[in-house]
Amino acid sequence: MSKELPISAHSPIKTARTSVIARSQTTKQSRRNTGLPRAPSQLGVARNDGCERLQLPSQYNPAEIEADIYRKWDESGFFNPDKLPARHKKPFTIIMPPPNANGALHIGHAVFVTLQDIMIRFQRMRGRRTLWLPGADHAGFETQVVFDKKLEKEGRDRSGIPRDELYREMLEFSLENKKIMEDQLRKLGASCDWSRKKFTLDPDIIKKTQETFVALYDDGLVYRGERIVNWCVKHQTALADLETKRIEEKAPLYYFQYGPFVIATARPETKFGDKYVVMHPRDRRYKEYKHGQHIELEWINGPIVATVIKDEAIDMNFGTGVMTITPWHDPVDFDIAERHTLDKEQIIDRRGKLLPVAGEFAGASIKDARPLIVEKLKAKGLLIKTEEEYSHHISVCYKCSRPIEPQILPQWFLKMAPLAKKAIEAVEKGKIVFVPGRFKKIYFHWLRNIRDWNLSRQILWGIRIPAYFCLDCEGFPDGGDYDQTRQRMENTMMWREHDPQWFTALDPRSCPQCGSHKIVRDADTLDTWFSSGQWPFLALGYPDAKDYKTFYPTDVMETGWDILFFWVARMIMLGLYRTGRVPFKTVYLNGLVRDKDRQKMSKSKGNVIDPLGVAALYGTDAVRMALTVGNLPGNDIIISEDKIRGYRNFATKLWNIQRFILLNDDAKTVRGAPKFNAKDRKAQKELKTLVKIVTKDLEAFRFHHAAEKLYHYAWHTFADKIIEDAKPRIASADPDERRAALKLLIEIQTTLLKLLHPFMPFITETLWEKLPASRSKATKGLLMVEQWPE
RNA sequence: GGGCGGUUAGCUCAGUGGUAGAGCGCUUCGUUGACAUCGAAGAGGCCAGAAGUUCGAUCCUUCUACCGCCCACCA
Numbered sequence: 030m031s032k033e034l035p036i037s038a039h040s041p042i043k044t045a046r047t048s049v050i051a052r053s054q055t056t057k058q059s060r061r062n063t064g065l066p067r068a069p070s071q072l073g074v075a076r077n078d079g080c081e082r083l084q085l086p087s088q089y090n091p092a093e094i095e096a097d098i099y100r101k102w103d104e105s106g107f108f109n110p111d112k113l114p115a116r117h118k119k120p121f122t123i124i125m126p127p128p129n130a131n132g133a134l135h136i137g138h139a140v141f142v143t144l145q146d147i148m149i150r151f152q153r154m155r156g157r158r159t160l161w162l163p164g165a166d167h168a169g170f171e172t173q174v175v176f177d178k179k180l181e182k183e184g185r186d187r188s189g190i191p192r193d194e195l196y197r198e199m200l201e202f203s204l205e206n207k208k209i210m211e212d213q214l215r216k217l218g219a220s221c222d223w224s225r226k227k228f229t230l231d232p233d234i235i236k237k238t239q240e241t242f243v244a245l246y247d248d249g250l251v252y253r254g255e256r257i258v259n260w261c262v263k264h265q266t267a268l269a270d271l272e273t274k275r276i277e278e279k280a281p282l283y284y285f286q287y288g289p290f291v292i293a294t295a296r297p298e299t300k301f302g303d304k305y306v307v308m309h310p311r312d313r314r315y316k317e318y319k320h321g322q323h324i325e326l327e328w329i330n331g332p333i334v335a336t337v338i339k340d341e342a343i344d345m346n347f348g349t350g351v352m353t354i355t356p357w358h359d360p361v362d363f364d365i366a367e368r369h370t371l372d373k374e375q376i377i378d379r380r381g382k383l384l385p386v387a388g389e390f391a392g393a394s395i396k397d398a399r400p401l402i403v404e405k406l407k408a409k410g411l412l413i414k415t416e417e418e419y420s421h422h423i424s425v426c427y428k429c430s431r432p433i434e435p436q437i438l439p440q441w442f443l444k445m446a447p448l449a450k451k452a453i454e455a456v457e458k459g460k461i462v463f464v465p466g467r468f469k470k471i472y473f474h475w476l477r478n479i480r481d482w483n484l485s486r487q488i489l490w491g492i493r494i495p496a497y498f499c500l501d502c503e504g505f506p507d508g509g510d511y512d513q514t515r516q517r518m519e520n521t522m523m524w525r526e527h528d529p530q531w532f533t534a535l536d537p538r539s540c541p542q543c544g545s546h547k548i549v550r551d552a553d554t555l556d557t558w559f560s561s562g563q564w565p566f567l568a569l570g571y572p573d574a575k576d577y578k579t580f581y582p583t584d585v586m587e588t589g590w591d592i593l594f595f596w597v598a599r600m601i602m603l604g605l606y607r608t609g610r611v612p613f614k615t616v617y618l619n620g621l622v623r624d625k626d627r628q629k630m631s632k633s634k635g636n637v638i639d640p641l642g643v644a645a646l647y648g649t650d651a652v653r654m655a656l657t658v659g660n661l662p663g664n665d666i667i668i669s670e671d672k673i674r675g676y677r678n679f680a681t682k683l684w685n686i687q688r689f690i691l692l693n694d695d696a697k698t699v700r701g702a703p704k705f706n707a708k709d710r711k712a713q714k715e716l717k718t719l720v721k722i723v724t725k726d727l728e729a730f731r732f733h734h735a736a737e738k739l740y741h742y743a744w745h746t747f748a749d750k751i752i753e754d755a756k757p758r759i760a761s762a763d764p765d766e767r768r769a770a771l772k773l774l775i776e777i778q779t780t781l782l783k784l785l786h787p788f789m790p791f792i793t794e795t796l797w798e799k800l801p802a803s804r805s806k807a808t809k810g811l812l813m814v815e816q817w818p819e
Numbered sequence: 820g821g822g823c824g825g826u827u828a829g830c831u832c833a834g835u836g837g838u839a840g841a842g843c844g845c846u847u848c849g850u851u852g853a854c855a856u857c858g859a860a861g862a863g864g865c866c867a868g869a870a871g872u873u874c875g876a877u878c879c880u881u882c883u884a885c886c887g888c889c890c891a892c893c894a
Contacts, residue, residue, distance in 0.1 A: 087853075087854065088854085088856075089856090282894090292894080293894060294894060295894075296894085307894095342892085342893090343893085343894085344893050344894085347893050347894070348893090348894070351894095352893090352894045353894085355894095359892080359894080361892040361893080361894075362894085363892090364892075421893085421894090422891085424892095467823070467824075468823095470823075471822080471823070471889070471890085474821090474822070474823095474889095478890080590889095591889095593889095594889095594890095658832090658833095658841095658842080659831065659832055659833080659842085661833085664824085664825090664832095665888095667830095667831055667832080668831095669830095669831080669843090671830095671831095671843060671844090672831080672843075674843095674856080675842065675843065675856090678854095678856040678857090681857095682853095682854065682856080682857085684853085684854080685853040685854035685856095685857090686854080687853085688853045688854075689853030689854080690853080692852085733833080734833080737833075737841070737842085740842085741841075741842090748854085749859095752853080753858090
């Protein structure tokens with residue numbers, strides 16, 4: 030296993046120690062060292078029978094108990110909605126966003142695990158029949174990129190490895206990571222139902238995903254088209270529009286003489302095939318030229334005949350108002366060519382090298398060729414001028430940041446407009462609510478301007494497109510090396526067992542048109558978001574499973590706002606298409622985690638906080654609290670080790686609150702009805718108010734607020750005031766005073782542990798075990814299924 | 820080019836139409852029986868700027884300035 034792999038997460042302490050936080054710690058440390066040493070005898074010494082009974086050391090040590098507690102929960106069966114006590118009736122469902130099975134969990138995962146677990150635990154205690162369904166995503170392109178890096182480190186290369194062998198190796202790699210990831214979810218306290226976990230490459234998921242593709246095809250929504258796509262030269266695959274990002278680039282803008290016209294371009298290397306010159310139909314400067322008119326002119330490699338095209342896409346105010354087009358390598362040009370049924374010629378191959386059409390420049394890379402071409406045009410006297418600092422936007426691959434080289438490729442596209450229309454309606458009608466609400470606008474805007482979705486990926490890792498081609502009557506739609514690659518892959522393809530019999534376009538065994546048996550399957554795979562876009566209903570076993578009937582539509586979809594378009598919008602569209610119903614009623618979008626300096630966390634910056642590392646050091650509960658407080662929906666979260674340490678201290682505080690109670694508690698005093706005084710009653714009333722606030726906050730997804738209130742109450746009201754007030758009464762000789770004081774503390778602690786449980790499940794469950802409270806058989810003694818206080 | 824969010828204590832952020840809040844950090848003091856991973860006290864803010872609505876604005880409206888982000892096929 031290479032260093033970068035998740036296994037390294039098993040040395041968590043390293044992460045913490047190497048962090049920069051040490052400054053404040055050292056000051057504290059030194060101060061502590063100058064202070065008087067504590068008498069060691071005072072630690073954990075039993076002063077009375079109460080203390081002996083509880084055997085609580087003075088410090089909370091999460092590492093010792095967390096795994097144990099998790100096992101107890103798991104073994105109780107209560108993660109499974111079918112095994113919950115009878116009072117749990119109305120379902121409450123969250124489908125977990127399936128983490129990519131290609132690495133360890135990062136802090137962003139910890140955010141969603143925490144928030145979702147809070148909701149699930151809260152609803153479970155309130156008596157809902159909670160299902161939190163865990164899963165994992167094969168993450169097609171992402172995983173392939175990760176895997177290629179791994180190969181590279183091993184000095185290997187994917188070329189030459191047969192398709193099935195490669196696939197098997199990637200599957201193994203993914204399953205291994207998946208296991209690690211699942212184990213990490215347990216460590217974070219995720220109370221999800223492991224008996225229902227799903228993987229996007231489970232055979233039934235693959236089959237259903239392909240069925241959706243076919244259904245869309247039958248409905249005329251999926252079509253195959255020779256369309257311009259975003260081609261990444263490095264990754265050798267097409268990408269969806271969403272998988273590219275726009276960056277600003279400064280490049281020279283060249284003005285060339287093109288017959289009677291002057292044209293401007295930043296990409297001279299594409300201009301070899303330019304034989305159409307386009308201008309706006311109402312541009313008076315060029316009214317003497319007629320649409321379709323031929324003009325002879327001298328160009329890069331000799332004389333050519335250009336054709337005049339009039340199109341309204343031209344901006345009369347830009348440059349000279351005239352441009353030539355390269356339909357094969359530019360989306361705007363492609364559209365113009367489509368409108369006027371013009372020829373399209375490929376100039377650059379899929380490796381970014383110039384083709385024979387470039388004459389003497391054939392075989393050269395874009396970068397090398399560009400200055401040479403400019404030089405040649407200049408020598409021919411065709412270069413008019415150069416704007417050096419021309420700034421424009423270009424598309425780059427979101428993974429490698431290399432410029433996208435648009436290419437025309439036969440791909441499968443999904444018509445989005447009809448799907449988007451329904452997705453807009455569902456939200457307009459309030460069937461889905463966004464938290465925070467402002468994302469509604471962003472969602473609408475995107476859907477209203479949506480373009481068709483390229484589903485084809487020229488990668489191995491993923492769900493195979495269930496489409497077939499007849500070699501005899503169709504041949505492959507395109508030629509070249511791609512063709513050979515495809516055929517080589519074909520010979521060793523996997524997943525033969527899932528070959529669909531139902532594909533209506535072509536029969537895999539004989540061509541319905543010519544009867545030929547030379548049938549090959551499309552070697553491409555589906556965009557990974559096509560399967561994850563169906564996740565809520567697929568994971569629940571659509572259409573026949575009992576789970577689907579019981580738990581769909583789900584209640585909440587909780588995920589990062591950064592995948593609103595990638596995932597959430599597509600789940601809504603595909604969910605509505607396939608099931609006719611929305612996949613979830615509420616979308617809660619959490620922010621991205623940033624470090625102290627507002628920087629996005631990334632491995633390359635070295636500012637990542639490994640959630641499991643800090644959890645091992647400070648306790649999972651502390652990490653969860655740190656990720657909850659100050660975490661408003663849709664807002665980015667700033668996290669630092671200081672903050673986590675603060676909540677570790679809070680855990681210790683809770684621990685010692687209970688330690689104090691148990692230290693003084695003895696059955697004899699507590700027996701009998703307490704006589705509360707006015708101040709006690711006021712405290713009880715305050716507690717009731719707290720319950721109301723916290724409950725309301727949780728219902729309204731204000732987790733940050735609830736957590737802060739609880740923190741404040743436990744520490745500054747309960748510990749600092751109520752407990753301090755109780756001390757003299759506990760010491761008093763009057764048994765009534767003693768009893769009332771203690772009973773009050775126990776009462777508050779009981780409620781507090783319940784309220785805190787969704788946020789800090791481990792410590793509250795541990796303390797609950799030791800609390801002298803009534804236990805019902807139905808709960809098996811677990812706080813996890815106790816009744817939420819009213 | 821469209822759109823969104825932010826601007827409140829040194830830092831990270833809550834918050835409400837009625838003289839400003841938390842955590843962390845800082846200062847001083849205290850603490851041998853729950854907790855030093857602690858307690859008590861304290862310093863620290865024209866709530867970005869301007870105008871408007873209002874008896875009254877940090878909060879509502881408009882504009883401005885910065886910061887951040889998303890979307891976008893001007894060669």
